[in-house]
Amino acid sequence: ILDSRLRFSTLSTMTNGNGNVDNSTDIDSEGLQSHYDVILYGTGLIQSILASALARAGKSVLHCDDASYYGQTDAVLTLPYVLRNEDDELWQKKSENDDGETKYDDDDGLRIEKYHTRPTLHSTHNLTEVVMTPGTEVTTPYGSGTILSNTTASSSSLKISLSNWKLADGTSPTLHIGGIPECDKTQRDEYLLTKCQIQPTLIAQTKQLLQHQSRSFALDVTPALIFGAGAAVQGFLQSGVSDYCEFQTVPAILYLSSKGLLDVPCSKGTVFTTKLLGPLEKRQLMKLLQLVMDYGTALETEKGEQEEAIGTEEEVVQSINERQLNQGRSLSRPQNKKVVDEMASLKELVQNNTITFAEWCQSRKLSQHLSDLVQHALALTTSSDMSLKEGLTRLAHHVQGLGQFGTTAFLCPLYGSGEFAQAFCRSAAVHGATYLLRRSIQRIQLATPIEENKEEKKKVTGFVLEKSRDDPESTMKTISCTHAILSCGALSSKMKTPKRWLLRRISILSHALLIKADHQRHVIIIPPSQSHPFAIHGLVLDSSVRVAPPNCTVLHLTTTTSTKGDETTLTRAVEELLSQETTNAKELYHVCFSYPLFDDEQDNSDGVENLHIIPSVGQTLCADDSFVLARQLFEKICPGIEFLERSEQMEETIAQNRFVSEGEDEEREVLDQAAATFLDEKKELENETTQEGKEQEANS
Secondary structure, rough: HHHHHHHHHHHHHHHHOOOOOOOOOOOOOOOOEEEEEEEOOOOHHHHHHHHHHHHOOOOEEEEEEEEOOOOOOOOOEEHHHHHHOOOOOOOOOOOOOOOOOOOOOOOOOOEEEOOOOOOEEEEEEEOOOOOOOOOOOOOOOOOOEOOOOOOOOOOOOOOEOOOOOOOOOOOOOOEOOOOOOOOHHHHHHHHHHOOOOOOOOOHHHHHHHHHHOOOHOOEEEOOOOOOOHHHHHHHHHHHHHHHHOOEEEEEEEEEEEEEOOOOOOOHHHHHOOOOOOOHHHHHHHHHHHHHHHHHHHHHHHHHHHOOOOOHHHHHHHHHHHHHHHHOHHHHHHOOOOEEEEOHHHHHHHHHHHOEEEHHHHOOOOOOOHHHHHHHHHHHOOOOOOOOOOHHHHHHHHHHHOOOOOOOOOOOEEEOOOOHHHHHHHHHHHHHOEEEEOOOOOEEEEEOOOOOOOOOOOOOOOOOOOOOOOOOOOOOOOEEEEEEEEEOOOOOOOHOOOOEEEEEEEEEEEEOOOOOOOOOOOEEEEOOOOOOOOOEEEEEEEHHHHOOOOOOOEEEEEEEOOOOOOOOOHHHHHHHHHHHOOOOOOEEEEEEEEEEOOOOOOOOOOOOOOEEEEEOOOOOOOEEEHHHHHHHHHHHOOOOOOOOOOOOHHHHHHHHHOOOOOOHHHHHHHHHHHHHHHHHHHHHHHHHHHHHHHHHHHHHH
């Protein structure tokens, strides 16, 4: 992977977006141009998609990040990196610009807020203590076993049944340990560990994972799936970035109810067999899903009509037909007058924007249980204040993704969703973008209009880069640009104190959370409660998607909170999940953190004409929203140009550069020669054997 990135970086300094050598601007000793069409600060998923799209459109792109890894809050990290709790690269620390005032220089430049994308660490803990009682599994010098006797502080002996050994009568031998000094529990456990080499199996497993298998974990800062049909799949396929990623299906969505963890119905068959709903609720759900599918089809049809001016009529009709044929045929129904009237009434409600999505569900006389299921498990809303338009759009996207791959609408990436940002950064570099990590931006330079022209807005003229952390002798430098793209929070003076935070908890579990499942690739929905008004999204992953070693499970929990640092909600959620009858897993390690959401801020450019601010995506299970936002920003900068368009000339250039290095070519040549020699010798041996057989047959 490192070698491929180096090759891409080399290519990016030599070519422009069309794959041609670009000598149109001065290049300094660091390989940086004096001017770029677009400078992006932060390598989050939206910025990474934009960088790839802009580079494909022929723009010169400089993509900066003050961290040494790609992705910001969309990154994927190894466990050893996360364990470095005090590392400035990962966790938030107090900013130099923390007084909330606008930071202007003499030249009316805007100061950049440092560390604005780094999460705030709340807690981290690994399992260090297990109460040893009868039935506790332990490791001994003679293999694993189970404690038989009490282990109180006053008892001087201990009995352990050794499960790895069997006597002639089929029973396991008993290990007797005596002479244990009378002491408190901590000293007793220390004595058993140091003198007898006996400790609980969970403790031994935790030490093994953290010390020897920690690099086998791939932990997403913000995990994400993609819908089987939608903006993300379209973006991956259209751009060719799908070649860099691999996916697995998600077999089920689980809903935590009073009856336990139950499958969410995602098709006509599962609707009528689910234990979550009663007979009346099942009929109501089918009617609602049919209406929503009609609504989604109508939206796609309108979109196709709008695209007709861009594409040919044949392309538009074919695109619409493919969408209609591919989405859940079992939910389709004839378009009679009643259906048409119902659709017209729904569109009117959406246009008037007088009720929320939750109120619309109630207006259809759904039970509270079914209404919660539709809102949180199917539309994936997080609270009850979502608009009707957004709720219907989310539900339609979910329904349209059904039947594409597997039994649910989701696809799960291998090696973590942090691969998405890395893949698009790699694509951008191939198409000519320049990458600069571990380099902060101090301020943005602005051009202020003259007083006579009051209608003219301020404009970004360039960025001032701070000194390189890797080169003590480096100096600050100014690079001019035509457009600047920043994430929310980069300009602290333009941001109000956030009203909400995204709260995350990553847990490493022993064994499987879901015993009956072959693989742990499940979505878990925990609905809002009286104590917590936001839904909790869970994601259970294992070695089948290469994010954990065998016999371990990674549990991601995500929710929105209005109180920074209050992790009790997710703590209770973990305890409730681990208490289910469907699991025997134990939590070996967890880390809990949060970062602010600026979802109430729409435009923070403060009247600067060519400054583009990327809004917060908020709590979401899928990355599709990031593709939609990236496309909207791209169309502002490059109107009339196709988003993530492939370049035939660049495809040829990439194909020509898909050769390994000279040393690897020599090694491959040696291996090919050895293989050819082996095949020749094998063939000669087979010929000799055949000839000997013929001679023996002739002699006989």
